[in-house]
Amino acid sequence: MASHGISRTSGTLVRSEEQRQNELQQIATYKDLVDLVNTKVAERQYTVEVLGLVTKLLNENPEYYTIWNHRRRVLIALLPATPPDSDDASSPERPHEFIDGDLQLTFALLRKFPKCYWIWNHRNWILRKGESMSDTKLASRLWSGELQLVGKLLHADSRNFHAWSYRRDVVAQLQRLQAKAADSAAVRGLVESEFEYTTKMIKANLSNFSAWHNRSKLIPRLLNERQANGTTRRKMLEDELQLICTAINTDPFDQSIWFYHQSLMSTISSDCPRESMIVQDLSNGERLRHYAREMEYIKEILEDEADCKWIYESLLSTASFYVQVEAGTKAFTTLEMQSWLDQLRRLDPLRRGRWDELGRRLNL
Amino acid sequence: MSLVSGPGRGAGMTEMPAEMRLFADKHVRYIQSLDTRKDELEYWLTEHLRLNGLYWGLTALYLLGHSDALSRSDIIDFVLSCLHDNGGFGAAPGHDAHMLYTVSGVQILATLDAFDELEKRIPGGRQKIGKYIADLQDPETGTFAGDEWGEQDTRFLYGALNALSLMGLLDLVNVDKAVEYIQSCVNFDGGYGTSPGAETHSGQVFTCVSALAIAGRLDLVEHDKLGAWLSERQLKNGGLNGRPEKQEDVCYSWWVLSSLATLKKLHWIDGEKLTSFILQCQDPELGGFADRPGDMVDVFHTVFAVTGLSLLKYPNLEEVDPV
Numbered sequence: 115m116a117s118h119g120i121s122r123t124s125g126t127l128v129r130s131e132e133q134r135q136n137e138l139q140q141i142a143t144y145k146d147l148v149d150l151v152n153t154k155v156a157e158r159q160y161t162v163e164v165l166g167l168v169t170k171l172l173n174e175n176p177e178y179y180t181i182w183n184h185r186r187r188v189l190i191a192l193l194p195a196t197p198p199d200s201d202d203a204s205s206p207e208r209p210h211e212f213i214d215g216d217l218q219l220t221f222a223l224l225r226k227f228p229k230c231y232w233i234w235n236h237r238n239w240i241l242r243k244g245e246s247m248s249d250t251k252l253a254s255r256l257w258s259g260e261l262q263l264v265g266k267l268l269h270a271d272s273r274n275f276h277a278w279s280y281r282r283d284v285v286a287q288l289q290r291l292q293a294k295a296a297d298s299a300a301v302r303g304l305v306e307s308e309f310e311y312t313t314k315m316i317k318a319n320l321s322n323f324s325a326w327h328n329r330s331k332l333i334p335r336l337l338n339e340r341q342a343n344g345t346t347r348r349k350m351l352e353d354e355l356q357l358i359c360t361a362i363n364t365d366p367f368d369q370s371i372w373f374y375h376q377s378l379m380s381t382i383s384s385d386c387p388r389e390s391m392i393v394q395d396l397s398n399g400e401r402l403r404h405y406a407r408e409m410e411y412i413k414e415i416l417e418d419e420a421d422c423k424w425i426y427e428s429l430l431s432t433a434s435f436y437v438q439v440e441a442g443t444k445a446f447t448t449l450e451m452q453s454w455l456d457q458l459r460r461l462d463p464l465r466r467g468r469w470d471e472l473g474r475r476l477n478l
Numbered sequence: 479m480s481l482v483s484g485p486g487r488g489a490g491m492t493e494m495p496a497e498m499r500l501f502a503d504k505h506v507r508y509i510q511s512l513d514t515r516k517d518e519l520e521y522w523l524t525e526h527l528r529l530n531g532l533y534w535g536l537t538a539l540y541l542l543g544h545s546d547a548l549s550r551s552d553i554i555d556f557v558l559s560c561l562h563d564n565g566g567f568g569a570a571p572g573h574d575a576h577m578l579y580t581v582s583g584v585q586i587l588a589t590l591d592a593f594d595e596l597e598k599r600i601p602g603g604r605q606k607i608g609k610y611i612a613d614l615q616d617p618e619t620g621t622f623a624g625d626e627w628g629e630q631d632t633r634f635l636y637g638a639l640n641a642l643s644l645m646g647l648l649d650l651v652n653v654d655k656a657v658e659y660i661q662s663c664v665n666f667d668g669g670y671g672t673s674p675g676a677e678t679h680s681g682q683v684f685t686c687v688s689a690l691a692i693a694g695r696l697d698l699v700e701h702d703k704l705g706a707w708l709s710e711r712q713l714k715n716g717g718l719n720g721r722p723e724k725q726e727d728v729c730y731s732w733w734v735l736s737s738l739a740t741l742k743k744l745h746w747i748d749g750e751k752l753t754s755f756i757l758q759c760q761d762p763e764l765g766g767f768a769d770r771p772g773d774m775v776d777v778f779h780t781v782f783a784v785t786g787l788s789l790l791k792y793p794n795l796e797e798v799d800p801v
Binding site for chain 2: 117118119120121122134137138140141144145148152174175177178179180183186231235238239273275278279282321323324327328330331368369370373376377380390463464465466467468471
């Protein structure tokens with residue numbers, strides 16, 4: 115019902131009578147399978163055979179959420195209610211086969227339908243089930259494997275927000291397990307490696323806003339876990355500014371980069387909530403030096419890219435930060451600010467209403 | 479999203495330049511034809527969207543001024559056939575109850591002004607539905623699950639507040655706690671994701687901003703920051719995308735535009751260019767709208783194209799409530 119990117123001509127072809135009959139046959143077969151699954155589940159036939167029918171149906175239609183619920187109903191009946199006794203050599207391997215089976219099914223389906231909420235949701239459910247039947251070590255291994263899976267899916271589509279959300283959730287699960295095992299070094303290692311992962315993703319594609327976003331969320335956690343002092347926090351801010359300035363220089367027309375730059379600038383402001391600040395004890399003198407340096411750098415880029423509206427927007431917003439600290443500054447003039455605003459109006463007529471309002475707010 | 483006004487007037491075609499013409503009659507016929515396509519496999523594969531689809535189609539018809547194009551009593555019969563004893567709606571008869579369909583069910587009943595009929599057929603029905611929704615609130619975090627299986631998402635939170643407010647039952651849930659949860663989802667760009675830590679996405683911006691509007695807490699939104707982010711969704715061709723550096727799609731004519739409307743910043747983008755982009759996505763012969771010009775149409779993109787045009791004050795369309 116919601117079709118994306120499918121050309122209209124491919125759909126409006128008139129079907130021949132033979133094609134129509136074929137489709138009617140397909141419908142009949144599909145509906146038979148639906149009826150069969152629904153009937154068996156209604157009769158509470160929670161068997162391996164029914165699980166197979168459910169698999170068949172989900173492969174045909176993974177969006178059919180009720181069938182995922184049916185699958186869980188069947189699995190709950192088939193899986194033991196309590197963790198198997200690990201000392202009991204005769205305990206069957208069966209439960210973990212079910213878990214593995216569903217991990218394979220959902221992986222194959224996610225490859226084909228990476229944006230289907232119900233598949234992601236079921237994978238999460240089956241992992242929790244698997245965890246409840248495992249000791250901490252095995253549970254950690256289960257969840258660790260997920261980082262590789264999600265890496266594969268992000269390799270296929272580096273902006274898939276389901277995959278990024280899932281990745282954050284997996285990390286949270288692993289941290290919970292490591293906290294349970296009182297392994298604080300491992301917890302720290304995880305945030306570090308996730309931070310490095312965003313660096314890797316950004317270097318592969320500067321335009322990956324999902325990676326920049328995740329980075330913005332990881333930095334405060336990273337600094338807390340490192341128990342960073344003023345010096346190391348300042349180093350982090352410097353490194354981030356340098357990274358983003360190189361990115362701006364590489365592609366000044368990419369908005370992902372400018373949004374991240376803007377976010378770094380806002381962490382410098384004294385209005386920023388303390389928990390989101392990178393450096394928590396910046397002096398006003400340091401703030402002004404940062405703002406001035408950024409404006410200088412952006413102006414340098416301007417020399418080659420006079421038609422890039424992001425440059426003027428950034429100059430105006432950094433200037434506003436500057437004025438907040440030092441109202442009567444001589445670092446730039448109202449006339450300059452006026453000229454940046456004029457450029458925005460010229461280069462970006464789509465958002466004219468916004469620039470007009472900005473002008474009124476800045477008294478330009 | 480609900481309708482501001484009741485049954486519409488006839489949509490007389492005004493004189494518009496050819497490229498700015500809305501083929502309203504074609505769209506009405508397209509929507510009427512949707513339930514007659516039972517000889518297509520796609521019809522059966524999309525049964526899990528039936529109740530949503532009915533809401534989308536019905537809303538588009540109301541905005542196009544053809545509220546009577548589908549039979550009112552048939553619709554009510556169908557909607558109530560999706561209602562479970564526990565007060566939740568499924569996508570179609572025999573499908574499990576879920577928040578997504580419960581919201582559509584309530585929205586359809588509200589559109590048809592049919593809560594009295596609900597009570598007549600199912601005494602205490604409104605309270606029952608309200609309780610189903612309220613029970614899905616997580617008392618610890620304030621957010622909502624989609625169903626008994628526990629998936630949580632700000633889509634469900636918005637749906638819950640929307641449906642409860644339409645039924646006048648907001649007092650069944652802890653609205654303050656829900657607002658707190660939304661606040662925990664805010665990002666550096668002023669936008670919101672599906673859960674705390676998740677990337678800003680236009681769809682989630684719509685759910686969170688609208689939920690805050692229902693809760694009367696729009697003061698918590700960073701208007702300028704989020705308005706700026708939303709305005710940057712407009713691309714050179716006039717269309718809107720859902721996140722930075724992504725492709726345009728007609729459905730964002732609703733998610734982005736309604737959020738801008740709620741923040742009173744519709745003038746931050748070029749409405750005329752967007753109108754023209756939306757109109758290029760219609761099928762002028764068989765009716766309906768697609769995600770992009772030349773693509774296959776569907777009812778999902780059709781409703782969000784029409785609601786977008788309504789927010790853009792396209793002539794002869796009924797007015798839609800952005801929340």
